[in-house]
Amino acid sequence: MKTIKVHLGDRSYPIYTEKNLLMKIPSILSKKNIGQKWVIISQYRLMELFGFELMSLLKENEFNIDFITLPMGETAKSLNEYSRVISQMIELGCDRSSIILALGGGVVGDVSGFVATSFMRGIKYYQVPTTLLAMVDSSIGGKTGINTSEGKNLIGSIYQPQGVLVDPAILNFLSREEVNAGLGEVIKYGAIRDSKFFNDISEWLDDIESFPFEKAIYRACEIKAEIVSLDEQECGMRRLLNFGHTIGHALEANLGYGKIRHGEAVSLGMKCAGWISEQLNFISKTENQFLAQTIDKLTLPSTSKIDFDSILSYVRKDKKVRNGVLHFIVLDALGKGNVCDKVSYDLIKQSLKILL
Amino acid sequence: MKTIKVHLGDRSYPIYTEKNLLMKIPSILSKKNIGQKWVIISQYRLMELFGFELMSLLKENEFNIDFITLPMGETAKSLNEYSRVISQMIELGCDRSSIILALGGGVVGDVSGFVATSFMRGIKYYQVPTTLLAMVDSSIGGKTGINTSEGKNLIGSIYQPQGVLVDPAILNFLSREEVNAGLGEVIKYGAIRDSKFFNDISEWLDDIESFPFEKAIYRACEIKAEIVSLDEQECGMRRLLNFGHTIGHALEANLGYGKIRHGEAVSLGMKCAGWISEQLNFISKTENQFLAQTIDKLTLPSTSKIDFDSILSYVRKDKKVRNGVLHFIVLDALGKGNVCDKVSYDLIKQSLKILL
Numbered sequence: 001m002k003t004i005k006v007h008l009g010d011r012s013y014p015i016y017t018e019k020n021l022l023m024k025i026p027s028i029l030s031k032k033n034i035g036q037k038w039v040i041i042s043q044y045r046l047m048e049l050f051g052f053e054l055m056s057l058l059k060e061n062e063f064n065i066d067f068i069t070l071p072m073g074e075t076a077k078s079l080n081e082y083s084r085v086i087s088q089m090i091e092l093g094c095d096r097s098s099i100i101l102a103l104g105g106g107v108v109g110d111v112s113g114f115v116a117t118s119f120m121r122g123i124k125y126y127q128v129p130t131t132l133l134a135m136v137d138s139s140i141g142g143k144t145g146i147n148t149s150e151g152k153n154l155i156g157s158i159y160q161p162q163g164v165l166v167d168p169a170i171l172n173f174l175s176r177e178e179v180n181a182g183l184g185e186v187i188k189y190g191a192i193r194d195s196k197f198f199n200d201i202s203e204w205l206d207d208i209e210s211f212p213f214e215k216a217i218y219r220a221c222e223i224k225a226e227i228v229s230l231d232e233q234e235c236g237m238r239r240l241l242n243f244g245h246t247i248g249h250a251l252e253a254n255l256g257y258g259k260i261r262h263g264e265a266v267s268l269g270m271k272c273a274g275w276i277s278e279q280l281n282f283i284s285k286t287e288n289q290f291l292a293q294t295i296d297k298l299t300l301p302s303t304s305k306i307d308f309d310s311i312l313s314y315v316r317k318d319k320k321v322r323n324g325v326l327h328f329i330v331l332d333a334l335g336k337g338n339v340c341d342k343v344s345y346d347l348i349k350q351s352l353k354i355l356l
Numbered sequence: 357m358k359t360i361k362v363h364l365g366d367r368s369y370p371i372y373t374e375k376n377l378l379m380k381i382p383s384i385l386s387k388k389n390i391g392q393k394w395v396i397i398s399q400y401r402l403m404e405l406f407g408f409e410l411m412s413l414l415k416e417n418e419f420n421i422d423f424i425t426l427p428m429g430e431t432a433k434s435l436n437e438y439s440r441v442i443s444q445m446i447e448l449g450c451d452r453s454s455i456i457l458a459l460g461g462g463v464v465g466d467v468s469g470f471v472a473t474s475f476m477r478g479i480k481y482y483q484v485p486t487t488l489l490a491m492v493d494s495s496i497g498g499k500t501g502i503n504t505s506e507g508k509n510l511i512g513s514i515y516q517p518q519g520v521l522v523d524p525a526i527l528n529f530l531s532r533e534e535v536n537a538g539l540g541e542v543i544k545y546g547a548i549r550d551s552k553f554f555n556d557i558s559e560w561l562d563d564i565e566s567f568p569f570e571k572a573i574y575r576a577c578e579i580k581a582e583i584v585s586l587d588e589q590e591c592g593m594r595r596l597l598n599f600g601h602t603i604g605h606a607l608e609a610n611l612g613y614g615k616i617r618h619g620e621a622v623s624l625g626m627k628c629a630g631w632i633s634e635q636l637n638f639i640s641k642t643e644n645q646f647l648a649q650t651i652d653k654l655t656l657p658s659t660s661k662i663d664f665d666s667i668l669s670y671v672r673k674d675k676k677v678r679n680g681v682l683h684f685i686v687l688d689a690l691g692k693g694n695v696c697d698k699v700s701y702d703l704i705k706q707s708l709k710i711l712l
Contacts, residue, residue, distance in 0.1 A: 002573055034679075079439050083504065120514055122513055154475070324451075
């Protein structure tokens with residue numbers, strides 16, 4: 001079992017990665033089991049795929065465990081669903097000693113994390129990511145989030161889990177499209193932090209059937225852990241992880257949540273951000289072409305119906321706007337992200353043309 | 357201006373106390389004003405009493421400031437009101453750099469704190485307490501809370517403010533009953549931590565017209581700051597601050613929020629907890645009598661209509677229950693609180709008889 005550590009003082013925690021790790025969870029967590037209530041927060045489909053089996057195993061090992069399901073998709077990230085989960089936790093007899101296992105993708109992780117941060121002023125939780133995107137990104141770093149009608153993740157916290165348990169074998173249960181979506185975030189790590197990794201990914205994508213997921217996940221987790229360790233509160237380097245996300249989030253909002261996957265939207269956002277970086281002479285035309293060609297190796301959804309003005313209005317409401325200034329993530333080179341305060345809304349609007 | 361420091365590493369902050377401090381807030385905060393949006397969260401009555409004047413002063417000093425009001429009473433601590441405040445923050449153009457001034461009592465502080473902890477994953481806030489209870493207790497230590505239909509503060513976090521600005525002159529605006537309610541919490545500090553302070557308070561209460569509020573507030577803030585500094589997460593000593601609260605919260609829930617003030621309920625809860633401490637031979641009959649007589653110097657509401665079973669059911673759902681074990685706060689002596697795991701629900705039920 002490989003271990004990567006997120007270094008955050010008394011909030012430090014390990015990321016464990018190994019094929020078929022899921023079934024080892026009872027032994028990994030046995031030392032933490034002192035009779036308290038455990039709750040798996042997941043989706044029914046995932047419970048059927050592996051959640052019920054995991055729960056049986058935990059029960060056999062004397063865990064007092066129940067489960068709560070969330071609906072599929074972004075609708076789960078509402079205050080209504082959040083409130084329902086809190087009520088169910090009370091009904092199940094949860095208290096301050098209870099521990100949550102967030103078994104799912106980004107949505108489950110975001111909601112579970114916000115439940116953990118706010119239930120009786122904070123309880124412990126573990127992330128057990130079941131999508132590629134969650135494995136390499138959302139499960140690490142403690143970001144939690146709930147959407148409001150005004151936008152995505154406008155409610156949330158930074159609240160670190162006790163550990164992240166990554167089982168790459170879970171990817172075998174996912175559709176090609178789901179895995180593809182997550183590859184966008186893997187490309188992101190190469191683009192902002194590791195040109196060698198970027199080159200590797202680009203090459204690996206030429207033969208996606210043989211894509212070395214374990215290797216890619218491990219390196220992506222390493223980069224994420226390093227960045228979070230250096231900047232938990234997203235004041236500096238952690239902002240680089242938003243590469244592709246300003247436009248990505250706005251695309252999701254414009255097309256409607258559920259119409260495009262988060263990872264897909266981020267991939268398209270990275271293409272725009274690459275184009276913007278080229279316009280500002282931060283990277284060369286060749287570099288931007290290499291970025292765009294690599295992203296295009298993923299099969300991405302059509303964006304012919306996007307509404308530029310609507311997207312711009314979402315960009316203006318982005319959390320990365322501080323004091324009215326948009327902090328946009330650009331590339332200074334392939335493998336080197338940077339924050340730029342000089343990207344105009346007009347340039348962002350122009351960049352959307354490359355998606356048509 | 358007197359300053360007490362809450363020592364919490366990079367989350368440390370000052371408590372400033374001084375008569376008429378309210379009008380000095382612009383100068384105290386001027387260094388923090390770098391053009392971001394400020395928002396006062398308060399109640400309309402408080403805005404009329406001193407909020408609008410404070411806002412004018414801040415505007416004169418080039419603060420970009422708006423306000424949001426909450427309804428009076430415990431109804432403000434709902435997810436609905438919380439959600440409305442978040443929406444208004446977005447409408448006002450708030451972003452991650454925005455800062456909240458929580459101008460009010462415990463309810464305003466609890467909701468504002470939870471807004472601050474969760475708006476765009478956390479923004480800064482200051483507590484400006486306007487009740488005695490908030491000045492000596494709820495504004496210090498970062499506890500935030502929202503109620504659900506299942507109980508009080510079941511949603512919340514521990515999220516420290518940037519500072520607490522205490523103006524004892526505000527007490528002149530309050531009714532005698534409101535001030536009395538807060539005195540219960542002042543007695544608590546003496547009972548759990550400082551027998552000399554307890555004796556002083558008991559004496560001062562004999563001539564309430566001359567009660568030295570500034571002195572009492574300062575000492576209470578000192579004790580609270582010390583305890584929070586030693587145990588931010590309420591794993592140890594901070595639990596002592598719950599003296600009187602297990603039964604107090606249950607009384608509030610049974611009688612209906614708004615029918616009894618929090619401080620009043622805590623005073624009654626302390627009488628029960630004192631009686632329990634005597635039954636368990638932790639304190640003498642004389643000590644318990646001294647505690648009860650001191651509490652009785654406050655004018656407390658009638659509790660002839662309380663329902664013992666309903667109160668017990670609330671006690672069982674208390675946040676201080678961990679792993680099914682209730683951690684009850686008793687006195688080992690007047691001036692020395694302690695946590696006790698051996699207080700039976702039956703003994704709690706018996707203790708309620710002294711309230712009839």
